[in-house]
Amino acid sequence: METLKQRVAEAAAEALGIALEEARSALEPPRDPRMGDLALPCFALAKRLGRNPAEIAAAAAARMRCAPPLASVRAAGPYLNFAFVPGAVADAVIGRVLAEGQAFGTSRAGAGQTVVIDFSSPNIAKPFGIHHLRSTVIGAAIGRILRARGHDVVGINHLGDWGTQFGQLIVAFRRWGDEERLAAGKIPYLLELYVRFNAEKKEQPALQDEARAAFRALELGDPQARALWRRFREVSEAEFRRIYDLLGVRFEHFTGESFYEEHMPAVVAELERQGLLVESEDATIVDLGADGLGVSIIKKADDSTLYMTRDLAAAIYRFETFRFSRALYVVGAAQTLHFKQMFRVLELLGRPFAKHMAHVPFGLLRFRDAKMSTREGRVIYLEEVLERAVELARSKIREKNPGLEDADRVARAVGIGAVVFNDLKNRRIKDVTFDWDEILAFEGDTGPYLQYAHARIASVFRKAARQPAALLGPFRFALLDSQVERDLTRAVSLYLEAVARAAAEHEPSIISQHLLDLAAVLNRFYIECRILGVDPDLSEARLALVRAAQITLRNGLALLGLEAPDEM
RNA sequence: GCGCCCGUAGCUCAACCGGACAGAGCAUCGGAUUUCUAAUCCGAGGGUUGCAGGUUCGAGUCCUGCCGGGCGUACCA
Numbered sequence: 001m002e003t004l005k006q007r008v009a010e011a012a013a014e015a016l017g018i019a020l021e022e023a024r025s026a027l028e029p030p031r032d033p034r035m036g037d038l039a040l041p042c043f044a045l046a047k048r049l050g051r052n053p054a055e056i057a058a059a060a061a062a063r064m065r066c067a068p069p070l071a072s073v074r075a076a077g078p079y080l081n082f083a084f085v086p087g088a089v090a091d092a093v094i095g096r097v098l099a100e101g102q103a104f105g106t107s108r109a110g111a112g113q114t115v116v117i118d119f120s121s122p123n124i125a126k127p128f129g130i131h132h133l134r135s136t137v138i139g140a141a142i143g144r145i146l147r148a149r150g151h152d153v154v155g156i157n158h159l160g161d162w163g164t165q166f167g168q169l170i171v172a173f174r175r176w177g178d179e180e181r182l183a184a185g186k187i188p189y190l191l192e193l194y195v196r197f198n199a200e201k202k203e204q205p206a207l208q209d210e211a212r213a214a215f216r217a218l219e220l221g222d223p224q225a226r227a228l229w230r231r232f233r234e235v236s237e238a239e240f241r242r243i244y245d246l247l248g249v250r251f252e253h254f255t256g257e258s259f260y261e262e263h264m265p266a267v268v269a270e271l272e273r274q275g276l277l278v279e280s281e282d283a284t285i286v287d288l289g290a291d292g293l294g295v296s297i298i299k300k301a302d303d304s305t306l307y308m309t310r311d312l313a314a315a316i317y318r319f320e321t322f323r324f325s326r327a328l329y330v331v332g333a334a335q336t337l338h339f340k341q342m343f344r345v346l347e348l349l350g351r352p353f354a355k356h357m358a359h360v361p362f363g364l365l366r367f368r369d370a371k372m373s374t375r376e377g378r379v380i381y382l383e384e385v386l387e388r389a390v391e392l393a394r395s396k397i398r399e400k401n402p403g404l405e406d407a408d409r410v411a412r413a414v415g416i417g418a419v420v421f422n423d424l425k426n427r428r429i430k431d432v433t434f435d436w437d438e439i440l441a442f443e444g445d446t447g448p449y450l451q452y453a454h455a456r457i458a459s460v461f462r463k464a465a466r467q468p469a470a471l472l473g474p475f476r477f478a479l480l481d482s483q484v485e486r487d488l489t490r491a492v493s494l495y496l497e498a499v500a501r502a503a504a505e506h507e508p509s510i511i512s513q514h515l516l517d518l519a520a521v522l523n524r525f526y527i528e529c530r531i532l533g534v535d536p537d538l539s540e541a542r543l544a545l546v547r548a549a550q551i552t553l554r555n556g557l558a559l560l561g562l563e564a565p566d567e568m
Numbered sequence: 569g570c571g572c573c574c575g576u577a578g579c580u581c582a583a584c585c586g587g588a589c590a591g592a593g594c595a596u597c598g599g600a601u602u603u604c605u606a607a608u609c610c611g612a613g614g615g616u617u618g619c620a621g622g623u624u625c626g627a628g629u630c631c632u633g634c635c636g637g638g639c640g641u642a643c644c645a
Contacts, residue, residue, distance in 0.1 A: 031588075041587060043625075053625080078625095079588060123645075160645065257645095283643050292571075300643040307645055334639055336572060363574080364639075396607065414607085426581060429573070431638070437594095438580075442607050444593045445581085452607050460604045501584065513582060516592080527600090527609045568607075 001092045001493050004069060008038055008082050011070070015060040016045060029494065033487050035076065036083035043078060053078035087478030089486070090545065093493040097548035098471060105499050105555045110151035114322050117143050117153060119330035120249070123160035124236035124256070125169055125190045128243050130380040130434060131365045137423045137561060138362055139330035140249045141508035144559045149503045154322055159240075159256030161233055162310060165194075167215030170228050171207060172197040182231070187239050190232060195376060216304050219261070246386055246416060248561055263313040264305055268298060276348055286345050296341040311342050319353045326356050328506065333361035333429065360506045363431035385439060390415030392440055393448075397568065404567060413563035414448050421447030424508045424560050425516075445516050447562055450553060453519035456526055457550040458566035460543075464532050468547050475544045476537045484525045485542075488549055491518040495552045499559070508560060515556045522549050 005027055013023040023040065030039040042060075046053035057075035064073045069088040074081050097104045119139020122132045139155070147153045172193040173182075182189050201207045218225040233256075244250070268284075271277050276286050282301035288294060298309050318327060329339060339359035346354035393415035397407050404410060422439050423432070442448040461468055480489065491514075498514035501507070531542045554564040 025585095028584085031583085031591095035588080039588085043587065047625075077588060121645095164644065281642070285642075294571095295642060297643050302643085304643090306643070331645095332639090333573065335645080337640055338645085340572095361573085366638085393607095400607070401605070430581080431574075433580090435580090441594080444607095446593090446607085448607055449593095452605080456605060456608085463604050497584085505584095509582090510584085513592095516582090520592085523608055524610095526604080530604075532604055568605085 001089065004084060004088060004092055005038065007069065008040075011064055012040055012060070012080065012082075015064045016042075016056070018045060029490065030079070030081060033490055034483070035079070036072070036074070036081040037089055037490070038082040040080040040082070041078060042080060046078070085478070086481035087476070089493065090475075090477035090480055090489045090541075093489060094475070094477065094544050094548045095473065097492060097551050098473075098544060101551060102555055102558075104551055105495055105559075106148045106150070107500075108150040109500070110146060110149040110503075112152075113150075113325040114152040114154065115146050115326045115328065116156060116318050116322055116324045117146075117328045117330060118156045118158050119143070119328075120244075120251075121158040121160060121331070122236075122240060123165070124240075125166070125187070125232040126194065126236075126374060127187050127191055127379045128240055128382050129374070130382050130385055133382055133385075133419070133423055134362050134365060134428075134432075135330050135332070136244075136247065136249055137420050138360075138428050138508060139328075140247070141424055141511075141560050142328065142330065142360065142506050144561065145499065145503050145508065145511070148499060148559060154253065154324070155251045156253040156255065156318070157251040158314065159233075159237075159254070161229075161236075161256030162258045162261065163307065164212060164215045164304075166218060166229055166232070167211035167213070168197050168208075169194060169232060170214040170218065170225055171211045173228055182235065186235050190235065191374075191379070194374075198376070212302065212304070216302060219304055243382060243386075246383075246412075247420065248563075257307065257310045257314070260310050260313040260317060263317050264309050267313045267316060268309065270349060271298060271345075274349060276345070286341075286348070288341055288344055291344055293337065293341050293344055296345055308338065308342060308345075311338075312345060315342065315346060315353075315357065316351065319351070324353070324356070326358070327353070328358055328360050330360045330362070333363060335359070336361055358506075360428075362428040365432055365434055367434050380434065385419055386416055388415075388436075389419050389440055393418070393442070396442060401568065406567075410565045410568050413565050414442070414451060414568055417447035417451055417557075417562040418442055419447075420561050421450070421512065425512045427509050428507060447557075448568075450515050450519045450557060451562065451564055451568060453522045453526075454550055454553045454557070454564045455566060455568045457522070457546045460531050460546065462566075464543070466543070468550075471540070471544055471547055473540075473544065475541045477541050477544075479535075479538045479541050480545060482529070484521065484528050485545065487521045488518075488525050488545060491521045492545075492548050492552050495556065498556075502559075511556050511559055515553060515560075518549060518553060518556075522546070522553070525549075 009024040013020045027038050042053040042056045057080045061073050061075040069084045071085040072083045120136040143153045143155045284299040285295045285297050343354045390411050394411035502510040557564045
């Protein structure tokens, strides 16, 4: 495809009298594929020459020699549209996809660059709720996308395992807790204690002081407090790992905030040494008023730390450990100010790597009845959502494909795929409203829709009793000149661009949207074109085409964290 | 109050550096299955892109103001 584009750029540059590079960068795939394979808008040139863009396009079209692989050059208003001879695009793309297989879509663009991604990061002792899905799934997808671009990716789960809330839990457990019930009830039991604490706090405000004191003791290393805290952490981690297994999410580092505890004093001392610390209202702060960022609290009035202190220590630690060229924080948009403050404080500390850190925000999860407060114990467990989705997938399989071997595995892939894709489908900054019907949908723009398109192609190969690997060519791609066939070829070739953009923008939805488009064309093709039982050359060419589309779908789904079963 | 984000069809959303008639899914209605899985496909209706200005050859996209919603705004994360 690149060489085809190069050929057009050369011809266009000559006809228009512009630089080759200019022509190259101006060439774009037309929005409507019926306009051709490439288009060159003449607006910029028209402006420079002070002439009408449509005239320029018309004149250039008349002047251009049109030799294969170029089939036609047409001026359409201010656009110069190019179409290749039938099969030219397929020749350039399909063979490559078949040869590269699961490497199709990967590159070495980011080779030698380490990217650390902080994502998921749930709080221990609390349920892994549906609201943790976003950071987990978006962060994991960005990690896989960057890895596909050749980056060294370090995924870090920055567990919320430190802070006043553990003081609360320690107090609650001492007052009302029971080890046996903890062993049996796990996180829901811890949640129960947490909820009770928050309820009783309303009657006895002194409890909050007690909790603060308990956290203070924890920070000072009180053995009893430590032991309880360790217990909470164990219980939580075991449950989190189970969820990550279901989602297929892996971390290179599974270290919570507490890990940075010992690194905090040095950071505070350095802030002090550089004269950045100010006492204010009994707390210790960095004043960022000059930057319009308010104040950043480093230590509370009682000298205990906050998450800012820990995040600063973590950032420095991560740079010193990984020498990252980029550090990403996949954290909700509500924390934008926190990260702006943090990056600024690091700059003030004279850490140049601050410029290579970025907050990758995403929109809030909201609920229709707006009463999903963890403090009140109203939570939707992610595991429950996943289980329901898998159960629904299982019943669909019973209905549509009763003989399916491996139905359990497929039900898991499809059910979980539906939930995961639902969160990656739209631009991450959009808020999402939790809706059972939507998250459990298997039709329309959904994960199962993509998986279905993939499975249909696998089914064709089964029917033909052909091993995809035995598809050797040469192929007569010139036979693939209907509109759907060209559209499908185009959708496959545009995948590369989608991955590149998704990586650059840290935006998995660009891939999601492209795959939806690809699957839609593929399904349309499937209805309109017979693959088997037609002229042998045509059949081979179509097999190659759908195989390429299938590989592309599978690779894209893998980047998003979805499996692509061969049958469903 | 101030700051940031969002506002596109009844609902949920697309629309790459501003560019060719703003596209999908859901829902509604009507159709397609002796042929490779109907978790699919085809068709129909449905839009003053929140409002008002501005910049530009050209604005859903950029700028200003306003309206609506959300989040944040000192000892939670």
